[in-house]
Amino acid sequence: MNAGSEIVPFELLHLELVAQALNDTYLDIEKLESIGYSAGYRIVEKLAREGPKFKDELDLLKFICKDFWGAIFRKQIDNLRTNHQGVYVLQDNSFRFLNRVSGDRQYLEASPKFVSLTCGLVRGSLANLGVSAVVTAEITSLPACKFQVQVQRA
Amino acid sequence: MNAGSEIVPFELLHLELVAQALNDTYLDIEKLESIGYSAGYRIVEKLAREGPKFKDELDLLKFICKDFWGAIFRKQIDNLRTNHQGVYVLQDNSFRFLNRVSGDRQYLEASPKFVSLTCGLVRGSLANLGVSAVVTAEITSLPACKFQVQVQRA
Numbered sequence: 001m002n003a004g005s006e007i008v009p010f011e012l013l014h015l016e017l018v019a020q021a022l023n024d025t026y027l028d029i030e031k032l033e034s035i036g037y038s039a040g041y042r043i044v045e046k047l048a049r050e051g052p053k054f055k056d057e058l059d060l061l062k063f064i065c066k067d068f069w070g071a072i073f074r075k076q077i078d079n080l081r082t083n084h085q086g087v088y089v090l091q092d093n094s095f096r097f098l099n100r101v102s103g104d105r106q107y108l109e110a111s112p113k114f115v116s117l118t119c120g121l122v123r124g125s126l127a128n129l130g131v132s133a134v135v136t137a138e139i140t141s142l143p144a145c146k147f148q149v150q151v152q153r154a
Numbered sequence: 155m156n157a158g159s160e161i162v163p164f165e166l167l168h169l170e171l172v173a174q175a176l177n178d179t180y181l182d183i184e185k186l187e188s189i190g191y192s193a194g195y196r197i198v199e200k201l202a203r204e205g206p207k208f209k210d211e212l213d214l215l216k217f218i219c220k221d222f223w224g225a226i227f228r229k230q231i232d233n234l235r236t237n238h239q240g241v242y243v244l245q246d247n248s249f250r251f252l253n254r255v256s257g258d259r260q261y262l263e264a265s266p267k268f269v270s271l272t273c274g275l276v277r278g279s280l281a282n283l284g285v286s287a288v289v290t291a292e293i294t295s296l297p298a299c300k301f302q303v304q305v306q307r308a
Contacts, residue, residue, distance in 0.1 A: 007186055008196075009164040009193075009197070009225070009226045010163040010164040010167060012193050012197055013164060013167055013168065013189070013193055014167065015196075016189050016192050016193045016196075017189065019173075020189065020262070021190065026180045026181070026185060031180060035167070035170050035171065035174065038170050038173065039163075039166050039167055039169075039170045042166055042169075043163070043166055045210070072163045110222070
């Protein structure tokens with residue numbers, strides 16, 4: 001029996017948290033975001049410990065797209081765009097947390113709950129690296145997802 | 155930079171849930187157990203889909219110790235004992251969720267929060283396999299942990 005190789009406890013635990021939020025029990029979008037924020041903050045602490053210094057903000061965002069995304073989702077962000085004025089759009093064409101979500105209207109309406117923890121992950125990682133940002137997500141066509149990072153200047 | 159190989163998102167997400175419970179915000183031991191129960195129920199659904207039929211209860215518990223534990227924690231339970239009357243003790247000598255917990259008194263007092271989600275994982279997996287049980291945990295010396303399964307006869 002080797003079915004075990006398919007099991008990804010991280011995804012299932014995340015799915016369970018989303019399910020709790022869908023049921024409107026004790027978890028909501030803000031709490032999911034907050035859990036993600038703290039987890040992202042810690043993950044980057046470990047990842048960047050022996051990592052490179054960043055030469056600029058774009059360089060730092062590339063680190064998020066490659067190393068940070070890779071450590072969590074075992075893949076990289078597929079496309080990174082920026083307006084060079086503090087807005088970055090990170091596109092994942094096959095976002096793992098959306099892979100099991102069907103396109104039913106019911107799910108699409110609930111989709112913010114599937115991405116808010118990850119918005120928090122990104123915001124927390126950036127915060128730990130000294131960048132304050134607002135992070136939002138847009139689901140265009142499943143399972144693709146765009147995360148928009150808007151850097152807050154002091 | 156290859157520090158990424160050390161990052162285990164599942165552990166970090168779990169740690170974050172425990173941290174929320176330690177802060178007595180919206181999570182408590184019962185909710186952690188309940189999250190674990192649902193996740194365990196789903197995990198076993200995938201694991202046992204093409205798995206073996208169990209010849210008896212002990213055989214089923216061995217599956218939990220090997221395949222189930224392996225899929226989640228990438229190791230097996232180190233020791234399984236039973237009184238052959240429905241009580242099983244599963245000992246993990248190096249339980250992953252306790253690996254980062256220090257032996258400070260403060261943490262030992264909080265230790266039930268580090269194991270309750272896993273009690274739920276075991277209870278949920280057993281429930282999906284048709285066995286109703288009470289699952290408790292005892293931490294003797296860090297990072298070892300004993301999980302006791304008491305089968306509830308109908």
